[in-house]
Amino acid sequence: xxxxxxxxxxxxxxxxxxxxxxxxxxxxxxxxxxxxxxxxxxxxxxxxxxxxxxxxxxxxxxxxxxxxxxxxxxxxxxxxxxxxxxxxxxxxxxxxxxxxxxxxxxxxxxxxxxxxxxxxxxxxxxxxxxxxxxxxxxxxxxxxxxxxxxxxxxxxxxxx
Numbered sequence: 429x430x431x432x433x434x435x436x437x438x439x440x441x442x443x444x445x446x447x448x449x450x451x452x453x454x455x456x457x458x459x460x461x462x463x464x465x466x467x468x469x470x471x472x473x474x475x476x477x478x479x480x481x482x483x484x485x486x487x488x489x490x491x492x493x494x495x496x497x498x499x500x501x502x503x504x505x506x507x508x509x510x511x512x513x514x515x516x517x518x519x520x521x522x523x524x525x526x527x528x529x530x531x532x533x534x535x536x537x538x539x540x541x542x543x544x545x546x547x548x549x550x551x552x553x554x555x556x557x558x559x560x561x562x563x564x565x566x567x568x569x570x571x572x573x574x575x576x577x578x579x580x581x582x583x584x585x586x587x588x
Contacts, residue, residue, distance in 0.1 A: 432462040436471065443475050451475040466495035466502065473505040477512055485509035489522075500530035507538050516546035 439454035455472035462468060473488035486509035492502035503526025510519035523539035526532075571580040579585045 432458040432465065432468070435461070436465075436468060439471060439475070443471065443478070446478065448475045448478040451478075464495060466492045466499060469495065470499075470501055470505050473509065477505075477508055480512060482509050482513035485512065498529060500526040500532060500535060502526070503529070504532075504535050504538055507535075507542065511538070511542045511545065514545075514549075516542055516549075520546075 435454050435458035439451045439458065442448075442451035442454055452472055452475045455468050455475060459465070459468045459472070469488045469492040473485045473492060476482075476485040476488060486506060489502060489505035489509050492499070492505055496502060503522050507519045507522035507526065510516075510522055519542040520539065523535055523542060526535045527539065567580070570576045
């Protein structure tokens with residue numbers, strides 16, 4: 429298989445079978461033969477999203493948009509990658525940009541799903557209190573904060 433179209437078709441079959449790594453490989457081979465084909469980057473973005481490689485999916489979605497900024501599906505790919513990465517506001521902006529080009533049911537559905545996911549997360553943790561502890565630098569911040577540093581110096585407090 430040396431034709432980009434054949435490689436794309438084989439990648440689509442692999443994607444449909446949820447063989448995402450194989451699909452990525454086939455789309456990558458096709459991209460080498462046809463590097464300006466926005467559909468190939470879009471398809472590879474979807475395959476990367478299938479593996480939950482949100483950064484890789486976003487990178488390919490952005491390349492899709494760069495190659496064809498008037499193709500709404502590129503914004504759907506970007507929105508999906510950002511949704512997966514839980515970057516709600518950015519995902520909403522991506523879907524809205526796509527809707528401005530073409531108001532399709534797929535883009536509307538993606539936008540609704542992101543807004544629903546954002547709302548669900550906020551209703552579980554309305555103040556964002558849980559996010560504070562996901563910061564890898566939280567201990568350092570507490571140790572340098574004048575209001576908490578005395579507590580952080582006490583080994584019996586830190587041990588708890």
